[in-house]
Amino acid sequence: MGLELSDSALVARCRAGDDSAWALLVDRFSRYVYAICSQGFRLSRPDAEDVFQDVFTKAYENLSKLRNDDAIRPWLAQLTRRLCIDRLREATREVPVEELEPDGMDELIETLDDALTVREAMALIGEPCGDMLDRFFARDQSYRTIGDELDLPAGTIASRISRCLEKLKGAMEDSGALVSPEVG
Amino acid sequence: MATFDIEELGRLIAALPPTPEGWVRAAQELPQVRRGLDDLLARAEADVALRARLIADLESTLADAGIEPTRHVLADVRERLRSP
Numbered sequence: 092m093g094l095e096l097s098d099s100a101l102v103a104r105c106r107a108g109d110d111s112a113w114a115l116l117v118d119r120f121s122r123y124v125y126a127i128c129s130q131g132f133r134l135s136r137p138d139a140e141d142v143f144q145d146v147f148t149k150a151y152e153n154l155s156k157l158r159n160d161d162a163i164r165p166w167l168a169q170l171t172r173r174l175c176i177d178r179l180r181e182a183t184r185e186v187p188v189e190e191l192e193p194d195g196m197d198e199l200i201e202t203l204d205d206a207l208t209v210r211e212a213m214a215l216i217g218e219p220c221g222d223m224l225d226r227f228f229a230r231d232q233s234y235r236t237i238g239d240e241l242d243l244p245a246g247t248i249a250s251r252i253s254r255c256l257e258k259l260k261g262a263m264e265d266s267g268a269l270v271s272p273e274v275g
Numbered sequence: 276m277a278t279f280d281i282e283e284l285g286r287l288i289a290a291l292p293p294t295p296e297g298w299v300r301a302a303q304e305l306p307q308v309r310r311g312l313d314d315l316l317a318r319a320e321a322d323v324a325l326r327a328r329l330i331a332d333l334e335s336t337l338a339d340a341g342i343e344p345t346r347h348v349l350a351d352v353r354e355r356l357r358s359p
Contacts, residue, residue, distance in 0.1 A: 122291035147302040228288035
């Protein structure tokens with residue numbers, strides 16, 4: 092069970108009490124929620140952890156209230172934004188709520204939505220490409236570390252990453268993963 | 276069809292750094308922890324001694340029941356013990 096399962100199918104299985112589906116849902120959206128807390132609201136690590144756990148606790152408790160299972164991603168984004176604001180409000184009660192959300196949050200969420208789509212496509216290109224791209228870009232590992240951990244010559248990592256990016260671009264174009272609503 | 280160039284792809288991959296593993300694991304284990312807590316608290320309603328142990332030494336009692344007493348679990352149980 093993995094990326095072949097759509098968001099709506101995953102939500103349906105979670106609602107039916109499938110623990111492995113819940114684990115997959117958390118895995119699928121954990122980076123997204125974390126990024127909103129840490130990059131968007133710049134919460135401290137303890138606050139970000141509290142909000143992160145609160146988001147998934149409330150999601151677990153309220154999945155039955157989700158009207159459209161396909162809308163799990165925006166629902167989680169909205170829930171995360173609300174809980175981040177609640178957390179900030181606890182510390183700064185005198186600041187109006189509308190001023191607690193940093194500027195550019197809608198744009199950040201759009202970027203993170205695109206990033207999630209790219210991440211889904213990374214699963215299509217197989218290993219070690221997906222792992223290598225994640226290590227280099229998301230985990231900020233050096234060529235040497237990547238080479239050591241994947242048992243590959245460090246001198247070949249740069250060219251491999253370049254080829255993997257081309258492969259990813261091709262996979263996304265082939266799959267039509269990025270059909271723009273504007274141009275259909 | 277909209278596409279991203281190579282540079283944008285790198286930027287977008289970097290936009291989602293990994294979440295600390297412990298956070299993810301705790302969230303993934305939520306259903307099992309919830310069931311364990313529900314069972315424990317139901318037993319505590321009928322068992323005065325167990326309830327007293329929970330109140331006196333929550334962390335150890337949870338650990339004895341096989342529930343890892345994380346900060347979030349402790350806060351949840353304390354709230355549930357307070358509610359009528």
